[in-house]
Amino acid sequence: MPTLYSIQYLRAFAAIAVVIFHAAHRMGLPFTIGAAGVDIFFVVSGFIMMAISDSRPASPASFFRNRLLRIAPTYWIATVVMVLGAILGLFPNLKLDPAHIAGSFLFIPVASPNSGNLWPVLVQGWTLNYEIFFYAVFALVLFLKPALRLSALALLFSLLVVGGALLRPENPLAGFYTAPVILEFVAGAAIAKIWQAGRLPSPWIGLLLVCLSIAGFATIHLMRFEFDAWTCGPLAIMLVAGALAIEVHGKLPKFPALTYLGDSSYSIYLWHTFAISVVAAIGTALSLSVPAIALAAVIVGTIAGIAAYECLERPIQLLLKGKRSALWRLPLRNQAGRTPAQ
Template identity: 50%
Template sequence: MKTLYGIQYLRAFAALAVVVFHAAEKVGEHFAIGAAGVDVFFVISGFIMWVISDRRPMSPQQFLFDRVRRIAPSYWLVTAVMIVGAVVGLFPNLKLTASHIIASLFFVPMRSPSNGEIWPVLVQGWTLNFEIFFYVLFAGALFLPRNWRLGFLSLAFGGFFAFGLIFQPTSPALHTYTRPIILEFLGGVFLAELWLRRWIAGTSLGLACVGASLSGFAAIFLIGADFDEAICGPLAMALVYGMVSLEADGSIGRVPLLTYLGDASYSIYLWHTLAISVIVKIAGFAGLSSAPTVVASVIGGTILGTAAYEFVEKPFRKMFSRTGSKQGALARRPS
């Protein structure tokens, strides 16, 4: 799939927004709108999955295998670091149980023994519970002919959403899988279909979409409104649609730093809270105020994330890529 630089830049900014959100939260400040980076990620996820499946046909099994080997190894490693840290006393507020650890490793939503929230051991891993759910439904669509898939996904996601509205389930799994936020992935799929059909806006409308989205996010921040996926989801969709429209019109070029941060966004997302925790403790001993602490935390979290991208994520990708290639060669070898 050809690199879409607009998507890469959005991935970079979404990851950094989440880093700022967690850094501010750690020192008692508020940057709630930074959590909307997750909404952007979910829309982008649906967009990318649909485009990839259209450009590179694959079996449902291969799709799931590729996605799990893409996200699981790094996540498992960070989770292991969190567990070890909790055992040796670095995270005194983190309570561990065997069932919660197992559920976390296998992307099963479960209430945390630490605070009762539906969070895994690594808190930001809650989004991966959603992603695995998205991938399973998407893999189901791959069993069908191309022209039936969009309808299947619409019925599947719409059905789960409707179930949640009607029955309001309280079990962790059903509560997770029926939240309105799941529709953001479906929204990304619809945007991808528009993009593949070349039903995209021109430069003026693309700029208007981006401007309206950013203005909406800014308004939410300025008035101090609560994070609400019913508002942030459509704003994220407008942002993605505007960016891909501008790129199709030749209005977006390659910016190396942002492209790199987009590549590293997953590792930044996974690892940044570890750096933030350490930096906030050091800043507390040094008597730093909240503003420089947040700045240092954002920088430290981003640096740790990019280091993890280079020394963890990329080596894992190479290792599993070689393994996948060998398995494919064996499968093609005549008996």
């Protein structure tokens, strides 16, 4: 499966949106729409899983193992840093609980002793609980013929969402796994099927979809509307489908820097909050302006994620594949043939 630049760009934009969201939130600035980067990630994840499974057939066990090895090692390291930091007093507001820590490592949603929310020790890891759930379900549908997989996935996730809407379960765990956001994975998988069949719209329709999506996100932000999966999900779907439509018709320019940010987006997502906390503390101590601190936090948070990608994520992934890697190579030119796996 060749590199899809549209997917790489979207991963980069989604990661940076989340970084801006957390930096702005830390400094009391309004940019909650940045959290919608998660919706883009989920649609992209569904697309990648379906596209990979169709192009590189694998057994259910092999598929799940590969996906777990792709996301777990770096996340576990970040979680260990959080736990050790709390023990050493570096994170005085972080309360530790054995069940919560275990749930964080096992990708099981457990109520946080800090807030009561189903957040792991590393808060942004809540999205990975959904990712692992999706991988597990997707692994099961791999037992079916390729032509039936999307229908089975859509049926199961739709039943979960409908059941959650009708029954309104009081159990937080049941509510977590019946939330409408899981349909974004299905939408991404459906886009993959459309892409494989060569049925994406023209590049001009694709451009229109991208513009409408961006306008929708901007409207939510500027008007300060409340948003959830029902509003941001369709916008993320339009964005992914539109960007792919532009690329398949040869109308998407290549930006090596954005491609590289797409490569490092997972590490940026995991590690940026550490840097934001440090920058916010230093900036406040120096009495810098709030916008200046937020901007510095975004820049340093992104750089910290890139450093984590080069020093941790990439070497670990190459090691798992039996390869070796030099550190700090900042590959700003594309390496053809790489699969843009999240």
